[in-house]
Amino acid sequence: MTKIIHGGGRATVPPATPRLPRIRPKRPRGPARRPVARTGTPLLFLAPGLALVVAFVVLPVLHTLYLSFFHWDGVTPGSWAGLANYRAILDDPELRALFTHSLVLIVFYAAIPIAAGLLLTSLLGRTRVRGMTAYRVVLFLPQAVSLVVVAVAWQWMYAQDGVVNQLLSLAGAHSRTAWLGSFTWALPAIGLIGSWLLSGLCMVLFLAGVQRIDPALYDAARVDGAGAWQEFRHVTLPGLRPELAVALTLTVVAALRSFDVVYVLTKGGPGTATSVPGLAIFQRAFTNGQVGSAAALAVVLTVLIFMVTALITRISGEGR
Amino acid sequence: MVITFRSHILAAMCGAALTLAACSPGSTSGGKAVTPSGSTLTSDQVAKAGRVTLTMTDFETAGGLETALDQLIKNFEARYPNITIKRSSKDFDGYGKTINLAMSADSPPDLAEANVPMAGKLIPSGLTASLDRYYAGYGWERRYPSSVLQLLRSDNGKTFGTGHFWGQAIGGNMVGVYYNKRALSELGLKVPSTFDEFQDALDVIRRKGKLPIQMGNLEQYPANHVLSTVLPEFSDPRPVRSWINGTAGTTFDTDGNKAALQTLADWGKKGYLPAQANGTRDDDAAAAFGRGEGVFDITGSWRSVLFAKSLGDNAGFFTLPPRASGAVGHPTGWLANPFVISSKSKHADIAAFFLDYLSSPANSTITTAAGYLPFDQNAPAPAGAVNGEVVAAWKNAVRNDSLVPYLDFAAPAMGNAMFPALQSLIAGKLQPGQVAKTVQSTWADYHS
Numbered sequence: 001m002t003k004i005i006h007g008g009g010r011a012t013v014p015p016a017t018p019r020l021p022r023i024r025p026k027r028p029r030g031p032a033r034r035p036v037a038r039t040g041t042p043l044l045f046l047a048p049g050l051a052l053v054v055a056f057v058v059l060p061v062l063h064t065l066y067l068s069f070f071h072w073d074g075v076t077p078g079s080w081a082g083l084a085n086y087r088a089i090l091d092d093p094e095l096r097a098l099f100t101h102s103l104v105l106i107v108f109y110a111a112i113p114i115a116a117g118l119l120l121t122s123l124l125g126r127t128r129v130r131g132m133t134a135y136r137v138v139l140f141l142p143q144a145v146s147l148v149v150v151a152v153a154w155q156w157m158y159a160q161d162g163v164v165n166q167l168l169s170l171a172g173a174h175s176r177t178a179w180l181g182s183f184t185w186a187l188p189a190i191g192l193i194g195s196w197l198l199s200g201l202c203m204v205l206f207l208a209g210v211q212r213i214d215p216a217l218y219d220a221a222r223v224d225g226a227g228a229w230q231e232f233r234h235v236t237l238p239g240l241r242p243e244l245a246v247a248l249t250l251t252v253v254a255a256l257r258s259f260d261v262v263y264v265l266t267k268g269g270p271g272t273a274t275s276v277p278g279l280a281i282f283q284r285a286f287t288n289g290q291v292g293s294a295a296a297l298a299v300v301l302t303v304l305i306f307m308v309t310a311l312i313t314r315i316s317g318e319g320r
Numbered sequence: 321m322v323i324t325f326r327s328h329i330l331a332a333m334c335g336a337a338l339t340l341a342a343c344s345p346g347s348t349s350g351g352k353a354v355t356p357s358g359s360t361l362t363s364d365q366v367a368k369a370g371r372v373t374l375t376m377t378d379f380e381t382a383g384g385l386e387t388a389l390d391q392l393i394k395n396f397e398a399r400y401p402n403i404t405i406k407r408s409s410k411d412f413d414g415y416g417k418t419i420n421l422a423m424s425a426d427s428p429p430d431l432a433e434a435n436v437p438m439a440g441k442l443i444p445s446g447l448t449a450s451l452d453r454y455y456a457g458y459g460w461e462r463r464y465p466s467s468v469l470q471l472l473r474s475d476n477g478k479t480f481g482t483g484h485f486w487g488q489a490i491g492g493n494m495v496g497v498y499y500n501k502r503a504l505s506e507l508g509l510k511v512p513s514t515f516d517e518f519q520d521a522l523d524v525i526r527r528k529g530k531l532p533i534q535m536g537n538l539e540q541y542p543a544n545h546v547l548s549t550v551l552p553e554f555s556d557p558r559p560v561r562s563w564i565n566g567t568a569g570t571t572f573d574t575d576g577n578k579a580a581l582q583t584l585a586d587w588g589k590k591g592y593l594p595a596q597a598n599g600t601r602d603d604d605a606a607a608a609f610g611r612g613e614g615v616f617d618i619t620g621s622w623r624s625v626l627f628a629k630s631l632g633d634n635a636g637f638f639t640l641p642p643r644a645s646g647a648v649g650h651p652t653g654w655l656a657n658p659f660v661i662s663s664k665s666k667h668a669d670i671a672a673f674f675l676d677y678l679s680s681p682a683n684s685t686i687t688t689a690a691g692y693l694p695f696d697q698n699a700p701a702p703a704g705a706v707n708g709e710v711v712a713a714w715k716n717a718v719r720n721d722s723l724v725p726y727l728d729f730a731a732p733a734m735g736n737a738m739f740p741a742l743q744s745l746i747a748g749k750l751q752p753g754q755v756a757k758t759v760q761s762t763w764a765d766y767h768s
Contacts, residue, residue, distance in 0.1 A: 181599020288733035
């Protein structure tokens, strides 16, 4: 995603090593070739990939955009709507509430997993831990399990007699709340599933990033008397900047387009307490027979996701 | 190169946009509608019809209904060896999303299961054959009470009650009050004969520290079954049926309906419903009722099999009694999903003959045992005490022509709008007036 948007970020760090003079490879002898750029050859090489992207990404996106200008039930001929579907989205306070829910989910899907990932990385990355692979596998496991299975398991855990309440009882806090039915707690409960899902992903990203950091920097920091926190603050964190940008992009996008967990766990309930734009798009398109409205909402969500991604890229300086 | 590359992309995009703009969405073509002769066939004619393969598709993927379908197909093929029936099925969620595509294909299945919202999309596209002549020929019209027939006729898929017949079904299902016989008698209570007695019983049960009505509403639809059961206590069922049919000028926002919504809200507030109903799975609540938690459970006849197993002879069933003793009650119920015949089917007459076979009184032993409720008053009572009580209550409702169909048939978006609102209602987050408005505006969006 980050690579799609170019421009913006400026290089702030000068190259670490002075540039070496380039040694030009010797041209093979023979008749002078026509400059490659003038022919269609590069395009020919690009064509297979490009065709796939156009067929399966570009055209569907354009088609969605096109549909968003119609009133269409999905079966009978549609009628031109102009911007009516977009106006309806802006005028609908209930839809705006759905985007507020997405913002709450960003805290759980992005902020918490990144914090947890950094913590795990500093714990696991700093010292040699026995059974390191086992830890990594366990923490990454949520990513590998089917989301529907995950959702059903959490449904049981959040039930009135579920594991969550049993653990709370052990801790002395007796609760008889069925968490997914609570207007207050259902959204955070869904959010925590996102945290659990994405923390492992962030950790794996960060662990990989840490290996890339020059050990000499850590040695230098230690020689200078840096403690664990200072080491983390001044060596690990700046070194992880590219990984942080990737993690932030992935997790924020996951929060904004969240659908599956909500759909399987609560269908947006209780009331509309956990409803998100993704769910509204799905319901409009596939049950309500409001395909145009669903397409308009999808376009709005896509634009929003692109804007957020662009913002993250710009801030992190990854757009070089 | 960059410029060439970009202009190529631009050209491609423009081309695509033009192609797309050329046709407005939904104007599909391909596959010609076949005019079925509409003949009613005899067994001999079918036996001599030569080799015919019928394809059918449905969403019965588990339980008794699926077993019964397979059994009936096998029996039919044994009786008519020249006919082969190819059945395919998909779970309900997936089925609902693909049925339009499947039916608009060049060679669609001859028969497809379709509930009212699905039919509402198939009918206006001309994908379903009119069954009028089969209704007349096979006498199907006499088979159903008028309260059931209304939703089976439509010309535009939006307004029901008049027009061509579009579907035919094996049997019905209904919502009523399951109860725990032992729990009720231990509390010194009898099966109520009026609605007031029922509400008094709820109060007694609550005061004695027991749960009056079991409910798991995490999936959002179960509270709707309670509402539609209570609704006719406060509203004349005739305008309610007209509203479900989509008749112009009708509204859900009536005093009677709001009184019914208020009752549901009160039941939530007074603790007649479980405090955590909105966070409990429907299946988990049904299992809890089977363990003896809760005296009543207002749910559909599809739960009979489970309750007969878990509660045995302690499971009982009645339809919610009316306010005046001796008056006719109006339980919620309709067909357990009709089958439609494709307008492109080359074997429509044989498909209709097969539908008649599936739903014939001669097969009601198989279909009733599987959980379909029979329209034939002489259908034998199925094994198991509670199943017998359900079938008896159903026959009563069919005889009295007193059924009211499911409220969410009123518009495709109705479930998505109404069910969450009912969750909010029983939690005290929305008032009856607000729910009635939400429901009616969803209806008006579709029917205006």
